[in-house]
Amino acid sequence: MISIEDALQQLLAHVRVLPEEQKHPLQALGQVLAEDIAAGFDLPPLDNTAMDGYAVRAEDTTGAAEASPRELRVIGEVAAGYIFEGAVGPGTAVRIMTGAPVPDGADAIVPFEETDEPFTRPPSGAGSLSGSVHVLKEAAPGANIRRAGEDVREGEGVLRRGTVLRPQEIGVIASLGRDHVRVIRRPVVAVLSTGDELLEPGQPRQGARIYDANAYSVAALVRRFGGEPQLLGIAADTVEALTAKIHEGLSADILITSAGVSKGDYDIVKDVLAREGEVAFWTVAMKPGKPLAFGTFERDGRRIPHIGLPGNPVSSMVAFELFGRPAIMKMMGKREWLRPVIRATTTDRITNAGDPRLFLARCIVTRRDGRYYASLTGSQGSGILTSMARANGLALIPPEVDAVEEGAKVDVLMLDWSLGDEWGSWTDDGAGDGALLPGTTVIGPADGSV
Ligand code: AMP
Numbered sequence: 158m159i160s161i162e163d164a165l166q167q168l169l170a171h172v173r174v175l176p177e178e179q180k181h182p183l184q185a186l187g188q189v190l191a192e193d194i195a196a197g198f199d200l201p202p203l204d205n206t207a208m209d210g211y212a213v214r215a216e217d218t219t220g221a222a223e224a225s226p227r228e229l230r231v232i233g234e235v236a237a238g239y240i241f242e243g244a245v246g247p248g249t250a251v252r253i254m255t256g257a258p259v260p261d262g263a264d265a266i267v268p269f270e271e272t273d274e275p276f277t278r279p280p281s282g283a284g285s286l287s288g289s290v291h292v293l294k295e296a297a298p299g300a301n302i303r304r305a306g307e308d309v310r311e312g313e314g315v316l317r318r319g320t321v322l323r324p325q326e327i328g329v330i331a332s333l334g335r336d337h338v339r340v341i342r343r344p345v346v347a348v349l350s351t352g353d354e355l356l357e358p359g360q361p362r363q364g365a366r367i368y369d370a371n372a373y374s375v376a377a378l379v380r381r382f383g384g385e386p387q388l389l390g391i392a393a394d395t396v397e398a399l400t401a402k403i404h405e406g407l408s409a410d411i412l413i414t415s416a417g418v419s420k421g422d423y424d425i426v427k428d429v430l431a432r433e434g435e436v437a438f439w440t441v442a443m444k445p446g447k448p449l450a451f452g453t454f455e456r457d458g459r460r461i462p463h464i465g466l467p468g469n470p471v472s473s474m475v476a477f478e479l480f481g482r483p484a485i486m487k488m489m490g491k492r493e494w495l496r497p498v499i500r501a502t503t504t505d506r507i508t509n510a511g512d513p514r515l516f517l518a519r520c521i522v523t524r525r526d527g528r529y530y531a532s533l534t535g536s537q538g539s540g541i542l543t544s545m546a547r548a549n550g551l552a553l554i555p556p557e558v559d560a561v562e563e564g565a566k567v568d569v570l571m572l573d574w575s576l577g578d579e580w581g582s583w584t585d586d587g588a589g590d591g592a593l594l595p596g597t598t599v600i601g602p603a604d605g606s607v
């Protein structure tokens with residue numbers, strides 16, 4: 158039996174970071190930047206107003222107050238996206254809208270709220286306007302002006318190679334005028350289920366056969382973590398069927414199979430894997446998910462890694478979590494794939510007596526009165542996939558611990574921060590409990606799943 162750490166280390170040693178590609182920024186969400194990005198111009202490009210109001214010379218407003226308004230002659234107006242062709246001279250003002258460049262001569266913006274705002278219509282680009290406005294409050298020089306380059310200066314480095322692109326980075330890239338970006342490619346992940354007993358969802362039920370769950374849970378995980386799943390379908394337990402499907406999978410960047418790797422198994426899967434490539438069959442010190450195959454196939458001078466997950470649906474998901482997810486994230490150029498682990502009070506007694514493996518117990522973590530509680534989500538049999546569906550974490554029970562008593566602390570590897578997000582119906586049992594936004598509950602620091 159080998160440890161989870163050993164297995165992961167050996168496996169990752171055979172997994173390479175993929176080549177770069179050019180992408181539209183929006184298609185690159187969750188990918189790793191493969192270039193340094195610097196600003197080609199100041200952002201914002203010009204001094205502009207942060208408020209709707211009047212561009213004025215601050216000195217013209219000295220002493221202005223409700224009781225002693227300062228009257229200024231309005232000489233024109235300017236909206237965002239336009240430039241006012243003229244200058245604000247003594248005793249004059251230009252009506253200005255948020256984002257519009259500050260006209261020459263002006264050094265402060267007086268918001269509408271601090272004037273008697275005589276005009277009611279929306280501005281039309283840049284143009285002339287006649288009349289006058291009364292300023293009701295003194296403006297300091299620079300008031301409500303956003304300076305050119307205050308966000309980023311021309312030439313300044315903005316994003317570094319290696320950054321994982323989140324929505325905010327994608328917005329920054331767009332703000333620099335870029336419609337393409339170099340990133341590390343997403344892996345194409347071939348997903349294959351094996352077993353005579355399996356049926357494709359959608360097919361009519363048949364006697365002793367069961368529907369293929371693993372291909373779907375695994376492909377969904379692949380997609381969640383940024384890979385592109387390629388479903389190969391089901392290989393029957395024959396040499397020919399398996400060999401053909403494996404060959405089909407070798408055009409991908411990595412092959413993930415499920416089932417056929419445990420000790421008592423019908424040996425065809427193992428035989429075919431061993432014949433087609435190099436493969437090791439490991440007994441990993443984890444529960445669920447003990448049997449694991451790892452190997453590589455050669456194809457046209459490329460080495461394609463293969464992870465053989467156990468067949469039981471929970472085991473295959475948990476083994477994917479511990480081995481498949483890091484492999485995919487490494488291929489995408491990511492250097493961080495640790496999940497947040499939180500310490501919670503268990504509401505159940507969790508036993509792991511006499512088992513020399515780490516027990517990853519399916520549980521649901523909730524927060525009440527500022528504390529995290531972990532409750533088992535039902536039977537821990539490795540075939541009980543619905544208890545995975547009710548879980549948002551895996552409680553980690555070390556091999557040397559025989560039992561964690563009810564009320565004791567347990568570390569939980571969080572798979573999701575909430576089930577509510579995905580179900581659209583978060584039960585707000587922590588209402589008002591430190592939450593900054595109405596209707597939200599503080600769960601903890603969110604870890605980007607991409
Ligand atoms: P095996 O590793 O082939 O011995 O399979 C272990 C258990 O997992 C058996 O009960 C299989 O029927 C079940 N199993 C294998 N593959 C799948 C799958 N793709 N979906 C659901 N159950 C599966």
Ligand code: MG
Pocket residue numbers: 351352353416417422468
């Ligand atoms: Mg089987």
